Amino acid sequence: MNSKVTSETYKAQLPLTLRNRPTLENLDMSDKELKKTLKEIRRTLGELQDVFYAHDKYGVLICLQGMDTSGKDSLIREVFKDFNVSGVEVHSFKVPTELELSHNYLWRHYIALPAKGKFGVFNRTHYENVLVTRVHPEYIMGENIPGIHSVADINQEFWDERFKQINDFERTLTKNGTIVFKFFLNLSKEEQRLRLLRRLAIKEKHWKFSPGDLKERKLWDTYQDCYEEAINNTNKEHAPWYVIPADNKKAARVIVASILLEELKKYKDVMEPELDDKIMSKLDTYQKELENE
Template sequence: MQDFKSEEFKVTRRIKLADIDTEYRKNYDDDVKEEKLVDTSRKLAKIQEKMYANNRYAALICLQGMDTSGKDSLIRELFKQFNPRGVVIHSFKVPSSTELEHDYLWRHYVVLPEKGKVAVFNRTHYENVLVTRVHPEYLLGENLPGIEKVEDVTPEFWENRFRQINNFEQHIAQNGTIVLKFYLHMSKEEQRKRLLRRLEEEDHNWKFSPGDLKERACWEQYMACYEEAISETSKPHAPWFVVPADDKELCRCIIADILLEELSKYDFPLPDLEDKVEDNIEMYRKQLENE
């Protein structure tokens, strides 16, 4: 099975999602995809171990996509080879009352990864220019100066948020956090099939929410918001990758390959041993062998 190159999926100019395929041009047998994912995941886990020992970089992996696009299963399958102490998953839902008492980036900032660790944001700070843009009435709960009613939300408001997000990501990147962002690009028809599956299979019923249908009715609005958000915030220090997601298994393989390629660009040298330890390694070895 081929290796997928990040440049094929990286956003480097303004995009139109309708012009980007949600299915990859070539498919593979399920067993081949599974084998490749396991192999790539193991390689990623080794890189993370070196990152942990090096203790100078962290990695932030941002996952966005419409409901049922496969974010949860991607996390489950891709990161199960990792040392649990080296990867932290955060799923962001409706802001709590405490979170609403702070600016919208606060709840994301306080859970950024420590040096040496990987953090995965399942839904991210981009919800603040996606969900709130489709439903601007949600902004009223943030008690923002000058925003008393929906009509107060101007195009300049969103331009400011894009600028703030870019500044936030540039700041953390300059301080050692590798930022990689993925949009799981699924078709509306594929979402319909997956929602039906949730209703038809009893062990998946719990995943269904009537709210999924409410958001699905806003599909075109969401696509427009995603297009602008991705186009405005895909930067060299924090690139977006649009990955076809109609095939969940293949989507996982592509994202795994992109992560491996991008993280391999960094140097994570292992720390040097103290001189007194290095000089006495043979003595320590013999001591242990002679016990």
């Protein structure tokens, strides 16, 4: 693990004020050094994943939130590159489907949770339900909730209740063997502008651009306020938030990978299961049988 990164440094401290948190960190390393460091950490993470899979007692849920262009997709690709593909599942939550809207808002997240022994990555998460829907409360009307007849019915009490529901959801998960990590990729507005310009300038990146990105960008301050309130209301010891400077993508990946490794190593009970005594006593016999075929 990179000694320059500790999970405590990036853990959200309440009350959180995002404008006081840095958006740029390079860990005093060049791009080449950052790439090498990540390679070393993710190899160890991949080996640890195998042990978690064999141990079969904990699932690991990694939640990634951030403004558009904050680097969620590339972080997933680079940090989890050395994982066994059968042991990690990535879910990207888009606009809810008709089926998803016919259930409560947490349903689609419940059914995507990682099984014990596996890692799950949520690219955008259940927090969209107190972020994008808060910026655009009219979206709530599609959920057809009893007692909500118009946007005027969606008040502070409604959001406070959602924060409570999310806290209850995450506490239930952790009490039943899911380790929850929540990362907010803290991007500056200027860096987002530059990344959007790159999408427009590079033909191969055109597909990533949508005019809607510019509309949402105009709501930057509103989104920042909503993120701040969501983090302050749901930062719990059993499911903490980590605020990751995201202007330097390579450094952000190293930080996230380092935190995962540091925290997962704290689970000292996680180890590969041993064969029972009966099988152990016959290993030589099994070996000879195979050698003599």
